[in-house]
Amino acid sequence: MRFFFLPLLALFALLLPSLGCGDDTPVLTDSGRDTGTRDSGRDTGSRDTGMSDACFPGAMCDPMVECQEGRSTCDPVGCEVSVPAAADTVCMGGTCDGSGTCVRTETAMWGASDADMFDAFGGDVAIDGSYAVIGVGSAIAGVYADAAYVFERDTGGNWRQVTGILTPSGSATGGSFGTSVDIEGDTIVIGTHGASHTSAMNAGAVYVFKRGTDGTWAETQALVASDPTAGQRFGRSVAIGDGHIAVGAYGDAGVVTDDQGLVYVFEDDGMGTETFEEVARLTVTDGRAGDGLGFSVDIDSTYVIAGAPFDNNKKGSAYLFERTAPGTWTELAAGSRLEASDGALDDGFGTHVALDGDTMAISAPFAEEGAVMNAGAVYIFERQTDMTVTQSQRLVASDPSGEALFGAIALVGDMLLVGAPKYDRVSRSEMGIAYRFQRASGSFSEAEKLYRLVPEVGDRFGAAVAASGTVALIGAPGVDRMAAEDVGAVFIFDPIMP
Known part of the structure; x- marks a missing residue:
């Protein structure tokens, strides 16, 4: 477990060793040395920024409590809203802003072992337990890297890139392999919606990789639609769960x-x-040309949710499907079409979808928030006991920013992560930000903001988000490294929640 502290505070700890908690509560210490590994000049390991043994603002007395200046005891973790919040008040390894909102930076950063210009590493991310898969395939400057990378966590909690880079078998080269990824257990699925085969250009394909007993990952199957057509874009979105794979083909003619x-x-x-x-082709009875059903997709147990963000002049919609028998999937009988209660043209509702149990999160990254254009919003829907689905909340950032595109989502139990990759920390910077929302008493509320420690213009931090257990991944495909543009990086937050 690692906690981040501002380097300046660590410096104060060295200069003021005589300061301490009045009750002599033991304080964790750490050398603060870089424990990461290096590969081809890139830091691919975990980074430990150290802890202080002095009771200045932000010093830790225990992994789960905080010690604030002027207090003789260690207070419960979290923002102390009963006292004036200061910029250096610790919140689970981060700080509190002036309003009492937790703000935290990463515990580690990952990069590709063979990073190159325009790779856009982190364009999509997925994690399940001790394995994570990172997609590299954004079409920046018309270039596709066609690769994905697997990271593994050892018994000591340290992450490393697994030897070997996942690439598709020959026919998909240049087809956007890696722009969509997902993982469940020992199975990884990777979409390449631009792949062409036979005479069907951009028909798309999905590749399945399995982890062998020796720990290596190998391609075991290439999935294509039973009726491939040009421009189908099969694989634009992928999801795996409970022995099923859902694949979106938003360019398909449908019915x-x-x-x-x-x-x-x-x-x-x-x-x-x-x-x-292939066991089913999911279509909708009220579909229209240009809806783009399948632009996003998620699966959980016997349900699939799919976004159609171009529906109704890009107002957008989403649909819920259920498995009624082995191999039989249909629109939800109680009504499958989901729309935002305040939806407007060009909102893009359905650009991202997430499903966990009876809860659905659907984003509209181009939605307005008051007078703030394209700030973005996320809508929460709940499946009721009578199988109807109703909207329960509309979530927005506490600090909406124009063109932020608040909308990349990951839903895990009572935690919701939302990325806003074009959030401007300074004017027109597109540095990006992510937010953690936590559910209590049936409602989600913003719990903390996630930042890159040293942000740069154009990072697009928050373009993709994923979480499993206490670990969260935030993709930033616009990060420049080694004097190369848009190489990309992924930032790790661990633990992501109390």
């Missing part, structure tokens, strides 16, 4: 005409060969 979109569902054949076969 109406061009770009209505649909979702394909693949199921483990149950023969012990770990082979997936």
Whole structure:
């Protein structure tokens, strides 16, 4: 477990060793040395920034409590709202801003072992337990890196990049491999929606990788639609859960005409060969040309949610499907179409979707917040006991920024992460930010802001978010490294919540 402290405060600790908590409460200490590994000149390991043994603002008395200046005891962790909040008040390794909101920076940063210009490492991220997969495939300057990277956490809690880079078998080269990724257990799925095969340009494909007993990952299957067509964009979104893979194909003609979109569902054949076969094509009865159904997708247990952000002049919508029998998927009988209660044209509702149990999160990154254009919003929906689905909340950032595109989402139990990759920390900077919302008494509220420690213009921190257990990943595909533009990076927050 690592906690971040501002370097300036660590310096004060060295200069003022005589200061201490009045009750002599033991304080954790750390050498503050860089414990990360280096690969080709890039820091690919975890970074430990150290802890102080002095009771100045921000000193830790215990991993779960904080010691504030002028107090003789250690207070419960969190922002002390009963006293004036200061910029150096600790909140689980971060600080409090003037309003009492927790603000925290990363505990580590990852980069690709073979990083190159325009890779956009971190364009998509996924994590499950001790394994994470990072996509590299954003079409910056029309260049696709066509790769994905796996990181593994050892028994000591340290993360490292697994030897070997995931790449597609020949036909998908240059097809945007890595722009969508997901992982469950020992299975990784990676979309390449620009792949062409036979005479179908940009039909798309999805690649399945499995982890062997020796710990290496190898491609085991390439999935394509049973009816591939040009411009289908199969693989624009992918999700895996409970032995099923959902694949969005937002350019598919569906049952109406061009770009209505649909979702394909693949199921483990149950023969012990770990082979997936197509079992369903999910369409909607009220679909129209240009809806883009399948632009986003998620799966949980026997339910699939899919976004259609271009529906109704980009006002957007989303649909919920259920598995009623093995191999049989249909629109939710109680009504599958979901819309924002205050939706407006060009909001892009459905650009990102997330599903966990009875709770759904759907983002509209181009929604206005008051007079703030394209600030973004996230809508929470709940499935009721009668199987109807109702909107319960509209979430926005506490500090909405114009063009922030608040909307990349990850939903895990009572925690919701939201990225705003074009948030301006200074004018027109697009440095980005992420937010953690926590649910209590049935409602989500903003709990803390997540920043990069040393942000730079164009980072796009928050373009992708993921979480598992106490670990959160924030993708920043616009990070410049080694004098190269848009190399990209992923930032780790651990622990992400109390």
